[in-house]
Amino acid sequence: MTATPTRQRPAVNLDNSFFFESLAQGRLTIQQCTECRTHRHPPVPMCPRCHSLSWQADEVSGHGTLTTYTALYHPVLPPFVPGYLVGLVELDEGVRVVVNLEFAEDEARIGMPVDVVPQRYDDDLVLPAGYIPGRPHVVVSSTESAVAQESRS
Ligand SMILES: [Zn+2]
Numbered sequence: 001m002t003a004t005p006t007r008q009r010p011a012v013n014l015d016n017s018f019f020f021e022s023l024a025q026g027r028l029t030i031q032q033c034t035e036c037r038t039h040r041h042p043p044v045p046m047c048p049r050c051h052s053l054s055w056q057a058d059e060v061s062g063h064g065t066l067t068t069y070t071a072l073y074h075p076v077l078p079p080f081v082p083g084y085l086v087g088l089v090e091l092d093e094g095v096r097v098v099v100n101l102e103f104a105e106d107e108a109r110i111g112m113p114v115d116v117v118p119q120r121y122d123d124d125l126v127l128p129a130g131y132i133p134g135r136p137h138v139v140v141s142s143t144e145s146a147v148a149q150e151s152r153s
Contacts, residue, residue, distance in 0.1 A: 004079070005077070005079045006079065006121075007079060007080075007122070007125055007127075009125065010125075010127070012043055014046075015044060016042060016043045018031070018043070018057045019031075019057075021124070022057060022118075023127065023128060024092055026118050026120075026126075027059050027118065028059065028060055028061050028062045028116060028117065028118060028128060029058060029060065030057070030058055030060050030091070030097075031043040031044075031057065032054075032057070033049065033052050033056075033060035034055055035047065035050050035052035036049050036052065039060075039091075039095045040048070040095060041097055053101075054124065058090055058149065060092075060093050061091075061092060061118055062091070062115050062116040063091065063092045063110060063113070063115060063116075063133075064091040064092060064097070064113070064115075064116055064130075064132070065089065065112070065113060065114065066088075066092040066101075066108065066109065067087075067088045067089065067096060067110065067137070068084055068087065068088050068110060069085050069088045069108050071083050071084070071105045072086065078140055080098070081140040081141065081142060083105055084100065084142070085100065085105060085108060086091040087099055087100075087101070087108070087114065091116065097116055097152070100141045101114070101130040101141075102131055102138065102139055102140050102141060103135070103138070107132065108147075113132075114130040114133070115130070115131050116129070116131075117129060117130050117131060117137065119137070122140065138139070
């Protein structure tokens with residue numbers, strides 16, 4: 001009997017648990033200072049701008065711009081497939097999020113629009129994923145958990 005390989009789990013803690021819990025509920029939320037309204041990511045306890053400890057989870061659109069990306073070929077372990085893309089997307093709210101890009105390397109261009117959406121990769125794991133706006137949401141970074149979903153845009 002062979003176990004199906006799964007993706008590594010994120011390190012969830014008191015600062016970032018809201019992010020993963022909202023993803024599991026199908027929402028993309030970003031930490032926002034309730035004093036100066038600055039968004040920040042990854043989550044941290046104190047606002048780097050005004051030093052407030054008060055914050056909220058703000059649901060954001062997921063619209064962003066591809067800042068940079070890389071294609072991984074070696075070493076690639078299951079469930080990933082060679083050439084899967086990892087990108088840094090700057091959301092319209094001004095924060096940058098690392099995501100799997102679920103499209104082909106020859107389609108990736110720095111500066112292109114990308115929609116960041118919650119993507120279920122297995123029964124227990126939902127992560128943010130980047131898609132070309134208007135495209136169906138099909139996971140290409142993994143053969144083991146290929147999932148097709150209707151585009152939400
Ligand atoms: Zn602040």
